[in-house]
Amino acid sequence: xxxxAVVQELLRRIGAGDPGQIAAAxxxxxxxxxxxxxxxxxxxxxxIRHRSTRGDVADHFATIAAxxxxxxxxxxxxRVLVDGADAVVMGTxxxxxxxxxxxxxxxxxxxxxxxxxxxxxxxxxxxxxxVARAWAF
Numbered sequence: 001x002x003x004x005a006v007v008q009e010l011l012r013r014i015g016a017g018d019p020g021q022i023a024a025a026x027x028x029x030x031x032x033x034x035x036x037x038x039x040x041x042x043x044x045x046x047x048i049r050h051r052s053t054r055g056d057v058a059d060h061f062a063t064i065a066a067x068x069x070x071x072x073x074x075x076x077x078x079r080v081l082v083d084g085a086d087a088v089v090m091g092t093x094x095x096x097x098x099x100x101x102x103x104x105x106x107x108x109x110x111x112x113x114x115x116x117x118x119x120x121x122x123x124x125x126x127x128x129x130x131v132a133r134a135w136a137f
Contacts, residue, residue, distance in 0.1 A: 001117045007080055007087045010112070010119060015075070017065060023058035027118040030057060035125040045135050057122070072096040072103060086121075087112045093126070097134045104134035 001009070006025070013022045032051035043049065047063040077091040089110040096103045106127035113121035 003082045003085055003087050003114050004080070006114045006117055006119065007082070007089065007112060011077065011089070014061070017061075017070075019058040019061040019065070022061045023054045025119055026054050026057045026122070027115065027120045028054050030054065030119065031113070031121040031123070032056070033123040035123075036128050040132075045131065048131075051122075067098060069096040069098055085114050087114070095134070100134060100137055102134040104130040106130040 010022070010025045013025055030052055034048055036048050046067060047060055051057060051060055072095065074094040075091060077089060079088075079090045081088045081090075089112065090108070092105060092107050094103065094105045104127075108124060108126035111121065111123040111125075112119050
């Protein structure tokens with residue numbers, strides 16, 4: 001599969017919301033990074049933590065789903081850029097945190113790398129301040 005095809009399939013799976021199916025698009029070992037300023041926002045948000053395996057990926061998406069109201073979730077993809085095995089997905093996410101009932105909107109850039117049709121790198125850069133504010137009481 002081409003890099004573009006892998007990205008489109010991953011986005012379809014994320015949209016469908018099945019953590020196991022999402023994780024199946026990832027390699028067993030994943031280079032995973034979240035742009036999160038621990039010094040400023042701490043580590044108390046359950047889905048924001050280090051990940052490195054396919055099982056961790058499934059847990060990440062399950063934890064995000066459990067923390068948000070599915071009726072208010074939305075993702076807008078503005079652009080997908082592909083260069084060889086790398087892709088960057090740019091867009092906006094919207095969610096409402098269940099524990100606070102606060103809605104947030106955060107722009108993001110997701111850098112993915114593919115190998116043998118699987119995602120091996122997942123680096124996401126997002127508006128961490130919007131997420132932290134929605135999580136806090």
